Amino acid sequence: MSPTPPTLQRITVLSGGMGGARFLQGLLHGLAGGQVPGGSEATEVTVVANTADDIWVHGLKVCPDLDTVMYTLGDGIDPGRGWGRREETWSVKTELAAYGVEPTWFGLGDRDVATHLVRTQMLAAGYPLSDVTTALCRRWLTPLGARLRLLPMTDDRVETHVAIADPDAPSGRRVVHFQEYWIRLRAEVPAETVVVVGLDTSTPAPGVLDAIAQADLVVLPPSNPVVSVGTILGVPGVRDAVAATDARVVGLSPIVGDGPVRGMARQMLESIGVEVSAGAVGRHYGARGPGSTGVLDAWLIDERDAAQLPALEAAGLRSRAVPLMMTDHDATARMAAAAVEAAFAGTAS
Amino acid sequence: MSPTPPTLQRITVLSGGMGGARFLQGLLHGLAGGQVPGGSEATEVTVVANTADDIWVHGLKVCPDLDTVMYTLGDGIDPGRGWGRREETWSVKTELAAYGVEPTWFGLGDRDVATHLVRTQMLAAGYPLSDVTTALCRRWLTPLGARLRLLPMTDDRVETHVAIADPDAPSGRRVVHFQEYWIRLRAEVPAETVVVVGLDTSTPAPGVLDAIAQADLVVLPPSNPVVSVGTILGVPGVRDAVAATDARVVGLSPIVGDGPVRGMARQMLESIGVEVSAGAVGRHYGARGPGSTGVLDAWLIDERDAAQLPALEAAGLRSRAVPLMMTDHDATARMAAAAVEAAFAGTAS
Numbered sequence: 001m002s003p004t005p006p007t008l009q010r011i012t013v014l015s016g017g018m019g020g021a022r023f024l025q026g027l028l029h030g031l032a033g034g035q036v037p038g039g040s041e042a043t044e045v046t047v048v049a050n051t052a053d054d055i056w057v058h059g060l061k062v063c064p065d066l067d068t069v070m071y072t073l074g075d076g077i078d079p080g081r082g083w084g085r086r087e088e089t090w091s092v093k094t095e096l097a098a099y100g101v102e103p104t105w106f107g108l109g110d111r112d113v114a115t116h117l118v119r120t121q122m123l124a125a126g127y128p129l130s131d132v133t134t135a136l137c138r139r140w141l142t143p144l145g146a147r148l149r150l151l152p153m154t155d156d157r158v159e160t161h162v163a164i165a166d167p168d169a170p171s172g173r174r175v176v177h178f179q180e181y182w183i184r185l186r187a188e189v190p191a192e193t194v195v196v197v198g199l200d201t202s203t204p205a206p207g208v209l210d211a212i213a214q215a216d217l218v219v220l221p222p223s224n225p226v227v228s229v230g231t232i233l234g235v236p237g238v239r240d241a242v243a244a245t246d247a248r249v250v251g252l253s254p255i256v257g258d259g260p261v262r263g264m265a266r267q268m269l270e271s272i273g274v275e276v277s278a279g280a281v282g283r284h285y286g287a288r289g290p291g292s293t294g295v296l297d298a299w300l301i302d303e304r305d306a307a308q309l310p311a312l313e314a315a316g317l318r319s320r321a322v323p324l325m326m327t328d329h330d331a332t333a334r335m336a337a338a339a340v341e342a343a344f345a346g347t348a349s
Numbered sequence: 350m351s352p353t354p355p356t357l358q359r360i361t362v363l364s365g366g367m368g369g370a371r372f373l374q375g376l377l378h379g380l381a382g383g384q385v386p387g388g389s390e391a392t393e394v395t396v397v398a399n400t401a402d403d404i405w406v407h408g409l410k411v412c413p414d415l416d417t418v419m420y421t422l423g424d425g426i427d428p429g430r431g432w433g434r435r436e437e438t439w440s441v442k443t444e445l446a447a448y449g450v451e452p453t454w455f456g457l458g459d460r461d462v463a464t465h466l467v468r469t470q471m472l473a474a475g476y477p478l479s480d481v482t483t484a485l486c487r488r489w490l491t492p493l494g495a496r497l498r499l500l501p502m503t504d505d506r507v508e509t510h511v512a513i514a515d516p517d518a519p520s521g522r523r524v525v526h527f528q529e530y531w532i533r534l535r536a537e538v539p540a541e542t543v544v545v546v547g548l549d550t551s552t553p554a555p556g557v558l559d560a561i562a563q564a565d566l567v568v569l570p571p572s573n574p575v576v577s578v579g580t581i582l583g584v585p586g587v588r589d590a591v592a593a594t595d596a597r598v599v600g601l602s603p604i605v606g607d608g609p610v611r612g613m614a615r616q617m618l619e620s621i622g623v624e625v626s627a628g629a630v631g632r633h634y635g636a637r638g639p640g641s642t643g644v645l646d647a648w649l650i651d652e653r654d655a656a657q658l659p660a661l662e663a664a665g666l667r668s669r670a671v672p673l674m675m676t677d678h679d680a681t682a683r684m685a686a687a688a689v690e691a692a693f694a695g696t697a698s
Contacts, residue, residue, distance in 0.1 A: 058466045058467075058470060059466060059469055059470035059473060060466070088440070089438045089440045089459060091437070091438045091440070091458075091459035091460045091462075091463070092441070092459050092460070092462050092463045092466070093463075094460075094463075095459075095460045095462075095463030095464070096463045096466065096467065098463075098488060099463065099464075099467050099485070099488055100488070101467055109440075110438060110440035110441050110444075110459040110462075111440045111441070111443075111444045113440075113441050113444075113459075113462065114440070114441045114442075114443075114444030114445045114447075114448065115444070115448075117407045117408060117409070117441070117445065118407075118445065118448050118450055120408055121407060121408035124408060136448070139447060139448055139449070
């Protein structure tokens with residue numbers, strides 16, 4: 001039996017888009033319902049969201065992960081697609097295509113455009129992205145109470161580009177924006193390299209390092225380990241903050257069984273030479289400890305992958321196999337509860 | 350009986366929004382149908398449109414008169430409203446209001462937003478407004494044939510502001526953008542002064558002066574004489590070009606009977622001390638001639654205002670009273686035909 005975790009005053013989640021947003025829904029549901037050990041409605045949740053797949057399109061600054069988290073938690077998301085606004089209309093996109101303006105492959109809904117217009121205008125007026133995000137969240141997250149905050153990982157421009165083979169190019173390869181790779185090319189061609197432009201020189205947005213340092217628990221939700229959580233950890237200072245925090249750090253595998261649950265984890269992992277398995281992702285994150293660059297105290301994999309537990313334990317990573325499918329809020333809340341239990345296993349209550 | 354006008358190779362129209370656009374529809378209809386003396390489908394029509402009521406709103410560059418002309422002639426206008434796109438949706442506007450972002454009074458339709466996005470992005474990329482307008486017109490005007498061109502009066506930023514009484518302001522007055530005066534305040538308060546910021550230092554867009562100099566006929570359609578035609582004539586060089594052209598110059602009164610046919614002509618005329626009548630507007634434009642700053646060879650007023658003809662003739666302005674209500678394309682084509690006849694009255698055929 002696991003020891004009782006301490007009262008959770010602050011949880012910080014390093015989130016990508018869809019996977020992270022759905023995990024957060026379940027976490028909030030579990031906190032409100034008393035399903036998360038040590039947690040309650042009073043637990044403060046800070047989301048540090050990936051901004052490395054942001055894109056400028058038609059002159060608008062689009063932040064897919066920030067918006068997916070914001071819309072999902074604020075009940076504005078289209079639940080079928082998992083991105084963009086519910087009851088969306090597509091007049092702007094239709095008209096841009098009628099003008100023959102590229103790109104035509106980006107899913108720019110009319111309701112969504114309003115968010116991008118507000119963001120773009122505030123950025124043009126000189127506000128940093130973190131302030132803009134706070135302003136946008138006033139609409140979406142205020143109804144959920146003051147305990148929830150959404151922060152971009154950085155206020156700096158960071159953009160993920162993917163190198164793919166292109167026999168027609170003189171160099172034999174071509175570099176495309178991550179969104180083009182993901183949406184237009186559907187991640188169907190191998191990614192030779194992933195280059196995150198601007199990451200090395202970026203600085204964490206205000207509040208990010210404090211949110212990691214002052215948390216009781218830091219969660220790496222089942223987001224893409226390369227282009228979502230990986231880029232957040234790649235902002236200079238963030239990985240060190242995770243290594244140094246007094247909080248427990250727990251991750252949940254986005255890989256279940258033989259393939260990715262969603263997203264293009266396969267291509268991204270292969271591009272950095274990491275095997276596509278729950279165990280390999282856990283070992284890629286690594287166990288925290290003196291002299292280690294690892295970030296995890298505990299790692300959750302799906303029960304179907306239980307055979308990978310011994311190798312994880314051998315690598316020094318406390319791991320558990322539990323159901324990891326976010327089929328509904330209750331199932332996801334149980335994942336959050338299991339993550340808390342795993343994180344605090346072996347501690348005095 | 351009027352003498353036959355010469356073959357009309359080129360007609361240049363100095364246009365505002367709705368009134369000018371409807372006149373142009375009738376003119377093109379009349380040219381295509383052989384109703385305009387001397388004109389034919391081969392007649393080249395150049396529209397020089399007012400840009401002084403342009404506005405930046407939500408970070409988008411909106412050019413109401415250019416768009417009204419473009420949408421009207423390209424059959425994209427909402428015929429009921431007379432502005433904006435047909436089959437419009439309003440998701441962006443609804444969402445901006447949900448974010449609490451001002452202004453909420455501006456009618457920003459979703460389809461319309463696409464036009465503004467293309468324009469704004471091209472302007473940001475360094476293209477002048479005239480190039481942007483040409484690019485947008487490729488979609489709207491190309492089906493009408495190469496004989497039709499739409500030019501902004503200038504590529505420079507020019508903005509009309511209106512001073513109104515405001516007892517709460519220390520100075521006792523407040524200055525609002527023309528669009529705010531017209532849309533939000535519905536032109537229901539007196540305009541103390543109209544200030545067209547940037548007009549004095551603007552230069553005509555490429556092609557504007559040539560279009561006036563090389564025309565056979567220049568038309569001042571029934572647009573607002575102050576904030577539409579007046580601002581076009583106010584671009585340095587334009588009034589001189591109209592005075593110097595070998596073309597005949599004819600105007601059609603926007604004032605019929607006791608009040609304006611549309612728009613806020615009354616308030617605008619009163620703000621510059623001109624009586625609100627067809628005759629007064631004609632005398633305000635003035636008769637061309639040596640030593641005169643007038644711009645007209647002929648002036649059309651509505652038949653209901655025929656009593657004003659003697660005063661116009663006394664002022665040296667050749668005038669005619671004809672039906673001036675643009676009830677349908679045929680009626681408007683007859684106005685265009687009457688304008689041509691009046692312009693070339695007294696010339697050898």
